[in-house]
Amino acid sequence: MVFYFGGGWVAGNAGQFAPQSQYLATRGMVGIAGIYSVFDLRSYPKLDKAAPAYGVTPQELAERNDALNPIARIGVIAKAGVPAFLLHGDKDTLVPRRENSAEFARHYREAGAEAQRTLKILEGQGHNMFDGFFRSQELVDFVIARAKAQPAQRLPPDFFSCPSVLFVELPHPCTASSSPSPPSSCC
Numbered sequence: 001m002v003f004y005f006g007g008g009w010v011a012g013n014a015g016q017f018a019p020q021s022q023y024l025a026t027r028g029m030v031g032i033a034g035i036y037s038v039f040d041l042r043s044y045p046k047l048d049k050a051a052p053a054y055g056v057t058p059q060e061l062a063e064r065n066d067a068l069n070p071i072a073r074i075g076v077i078a079k080a081g082v083p084a085f086l087l088h089g090d091k092d093t094l095v096p097r098r099e100n101s102a103e104f105a106r107h108y109r110e111a112g113a114e115a116q117r118t119l120k121i122l123e124g125q126g127h128n129m130f131d132g133f134f135r136s137q138e139l140v141d142f143v144i145a146r147a148k149a150q151p152a153q154r155l156p157p158d159f160f161s162c163p164s165v166l167f168v169e170l171p172h173p174c175t176a177s178s179s180p181s182p183p184s185s186c187c
Contacts, residue, residue, distance in 0.1 A: 025104065031082065032086075033139055035087075036095045039099075039104050041061070042062075042065070042069065052181070061089075083146060086117075086118065086120070087122060089124075090124065091124060091126040105119045
């Protein structure tokens with residue numbers, strides 16, 4: 001199953017697929033596939049545009065970066081060995097590669113999970129509709145392989161208690177007044 005979200009933070013929201021993604025992940029269908037993906041909200045869409053999705057001010061989002069910014073939680077995904085395949089253009093000025101895909105790759109390297117991650121850089125490409133992004137056979141093969149994978153993957157116990165790991169627009173347990181105390185690795 002593939003969930004596609006795009007929209008430049010102006011249409012839809014990335015959290016709309018959270019329930020389906022969580023359901024499938026508990027059954028072993030785990031993987032990250034992305035085309036010029038945003039992982040660091042500071043680089044794009046910038047804190048002033050991302051803050052309303054969390055119900056906080058830009059200053060509060062900056063102060064709580066480690067809990068709310070997806071890039072700060074990539075280590076959890078990397079340590080769990082979640083397979084990832086990312087495509088990014090080397091000329092992308094909208095979603096900077098260095099702060100997003102390259103930083104994602106660094107977290108995997110530091111976790112010793114580099115073999116679980118592919119970052120393919122498309123030379124001469126920016127943030128555009130280039131067929132090499134959207135008709136990548138390698139990306140299609142990765143998604144199909146993840147759909148067929150056996151549920152051997154075990155996710156950390158606190159994986160879904162910290163929605164910012166993958167789903168940045170969900171209410172975060174650290175701010176929800178009715179939720180129990182979040183795990184120590186969360187906030």
